Amino acid sequence: MKSLSEMSLTELLSPEGFDCTCGRRHKVDLRFFRMGDGAVEALPEALALCGVGCPFVISDRNTRQAAWPLVEPVLRRAGIPYGEYTYGENHLEPDEHALGSLAMAFDPRCDGILVVGSGVLNDVGKVFSHALRLPSLIVATAPSMDGYASDNASMVRDRVKVSLYNACPRAVIADTRVLCAAPERLLQAGLGDMVAKYLSICEWRISHLVTGEYYCENVAGLVRASLRRVIESAKGLKRRDETAVRNVMEGLLLSGIAMAFAQVSRPASGLEHYFSHMWEMMALERGLPQELHGIQVGVGSLLTLGIWDWLREQTPSRETAERFMRSFDEREWEATVRRIFGAAADTILASALKEGRNDPAAHARRLERILGHWPDILQIAREELPPKAEVERLMRELQMPLTPADIGFSREDTRDALLGSREIRNKYLTGTLLWDLGLLYCLPFPFEGEASLGGNA
Ligand SMILES: [Zn+2]
Ligand SMILES: [Zn+2]
Secondary structure (H helix, E strand, O other), X not given: OOOHHHOOHHHHOOOOOEEXXXXXXXXXXXXXXXXXXXXXXXHHHHHHHOOOOOEEEEXXXXXXXXXXXXXXXXXXXXXXXXXXXXXXXXXXXXXXXHHHHHHHHOOOOOOEEEEEEOHHHHXXXXXXXXXXXXXXXXXXXXXXXXXXXXXXXXXXXXXXXXXXXXXXXXXXXXEHHHXXXXXXXXXXXXXXXXXXXXXXXXXXXXXXXXXXXXXOHHHHHHHHHHHHHHHHHHHHHHHOOHHHHXXXXXXXXXXXXXXXXXXXXXXXXXXXXXXXXXXXXXXXXXXXXXXXXXXXXXXXXXXXXXXXXXHOOOOOOHXXXXXXXXXXXXXXXXXXXXXXXXXXXHHHHHHHHHOOOOOHHHHHHHHHHHHHOHHHHHHHHHHHOOOHHHHHHHHHHOOOOOOHHHHOOOHHHHHHHHHHHOOOOOOOOHHHHHHHOOOHHHOEOOOOOXXXXXXXX
C-alpha cells in the first residue's frame, strides 16, 4: 500500500479503509469533501450521497451572512426543501441552551442536518445530529479548527467542559470564496491549531518510546506532510492568498481524518491543547467569554516549544528525579489539584487514584526508559520540533496573539494550566515527562529565562 501521505483526499475517504502495518485498519466516516471556488455547487450531490432530501440548516448571524447567499440559490435551483434555525446570540456557548434551541426549532420533516459554520456550530451540529440519528453535512465558513472530520464534540455540560463522542459529519464543503473572506482572527486560529501538530507528533512518539503507547508512523507522516504545506504558504494568509487558505483548510481536515484513523487524538493534540483546555475552564469559571480554540492552542504551542528549547539543554538526573519522587507529598498535591480545579477536583482526584497517576513503581519504570533513551528523545525533538523563535516569528508576522497575557491570562494562570495539564487524564505529555524528571515544579518560566514557574506543587 502507498503511504497515507501520498494519497489524494478522495483515496483517503475510501469507505473500506486501509489495513496498515501498525496493525489497525484506518477508516473515517467522512464520505465527501469538496473544496474550491464554487464548491457549494456540489451541495445537492453531497446531500444525495448522504441520503438527505430535506436538510435542517443551522447557522448563526455571521455564518449566515457569510455563506447563505451562496448556499440558498443552490438549494432553490435544485428544488431541495429545508428547515432552518439561525442563532441570534453574539457569543454562542456549546451548551444545553444551544442544544435546546435546536430541539425547539427542529422541523420534523427534515431528514438530515446541514451546518453552515465552523467551530461551535460544528460541535453543536454533531451532538444534535447524533441525538436524532440523522446524517450531518457542513458548509465550512472558516478554516479555524480541526474538528470538521472528527467524531468528538467539545461541549459545555453543567458549566463544565466535556468532550462528547458523536457522529462525524458525512460531508464537508469548503468554498474558497467563503473561506478566504473569513474574519482574520479565524484564519489565525486555523494556523494556531495546525502549529500544534509539531508538538502532538513529537509527544506521540515520545509516549510510544516511554510508555509503549500505540503509534502509527503512517498517520504521523500524513499530518507532518500537511503541516509542511501549511507552513510553507502560511505568510500568504495575511493577504488571504487562496493557496494559503486552502492548505490550512486541508491541513485541518487531514488532522481530523488522522485522529479518526488512529482512533485517538494523539496525531493532532498535545500539551498545547491542554493549556487551551485549562484556560477554557478558567474562563468558564470566571464567567469570561471563551477565546477561539485555535488562538489559545497557538499560544500554548509557543509555550510548549519554549519548554522544549529549555529541556533540550538539560541533562536528566536520576538523583533529581528520585529525590522528587521520595519527597512527593500526596496531600500537598491534592491541595494543589483542589485549588486549580475547584468544583471539578473530585472527579480529577478520583481518576488520578484509579489511573495510578502518582504511583512510584510506574514512575520508576518510566524513568528507566527515559534515562536509557534520552538521546533518542532528543533525536525525536530535533526531528519534529522547530525552534520556538521560528514559529514565533511567523505568528508575529501574522499579528497573532503570542503570549497568555495577549489573551487575558496571567503568569499564575499559565503555571496552573501547566501543572493541571498532567491531572486531566493519563496522557503522556511534555508536562508528564517533566514531572517524571522531577522538573515540573521548578521549570523556568518559558518566556523569560530568569523568572520561574517554580514553587512547590
Ligand atoms: Zn497505521
Ligand atoms: Zn485543536
